Amino acid sequence: MPRPVIGIFGSYAARPHSALYRLAHDIGHRLAAGGFTVLNGGYDGTMRAAAAGAKEAGGRTIGVTCPTVLRKRGARLKPNEFLDEVREEPTLFARIERMLRACGGYVFLPGGTGTLSELGMIWEYVHKGFIARRPIAVVGEYWLPLVDLLGKARGADDCIFRVETAEQVRDVMLRHALPTTDDVPG
Secondary structure (H helix, E strand, C coil): CCCCEEEEECCCCCCCCCHHHHHHHHHHHHHHHCCCEEEECCCCCHHHHHHHHHHHCCCCEEEEECCCCECCCCCECCCCCCCCEEEECCCHHHHHHHHHHHCCEEEECCCCHHHHHHHHHHHHHHHCCCCCCCCEEEECCCCHHHHHHHHHHHCCCCCEEEECCHHHHHHHHHHHCCCCCCCCCC
16 A cells, blocks of 8 residues: 655765764654655665664655765765665756655755755745645754744745654654655656
8 A cells, every 4th residue: 555755855974873863763763653655865874864764664765866966986876775666867856856746745854955955946846836735844953044044035834844853753744744655656
């Protein structure tokens, strides 16, 4: 039976045993235990942690990768070992667009410019009604200065949920996520 899909975004640089890695793992675990499929960029850091947590809870995981994502020394990244399915997109834009359209809700952990671009594009599509309204959970305080700054410019946005814990992420998604399925179009 297909399960609703939740996208998790964050840093590829989070290392095992770090607080961020443990948080991503817990989020993946709680979402999978709540009946969701976990979708992410498919590589290391928070992506690997969330997928590992989801698998430990018996959940399904999907990674959306891109051949242009490279390590600093030029070697191509490999998808992490906790993915049930890998979908490769030809460009970063296509990768973000697939993730945007496939998910019934989104979770944003601390990250870099890649995560910033994903947050910006997803928030714009949801805010402007280019796709049906879906929850965007912003975890912790990392993105709050940006959320607050944009809130001053555009007013409060009821698609943004400020959360601190994995349990709060799961609860927001249980209440507000769209009923997408894990049959992510290929």
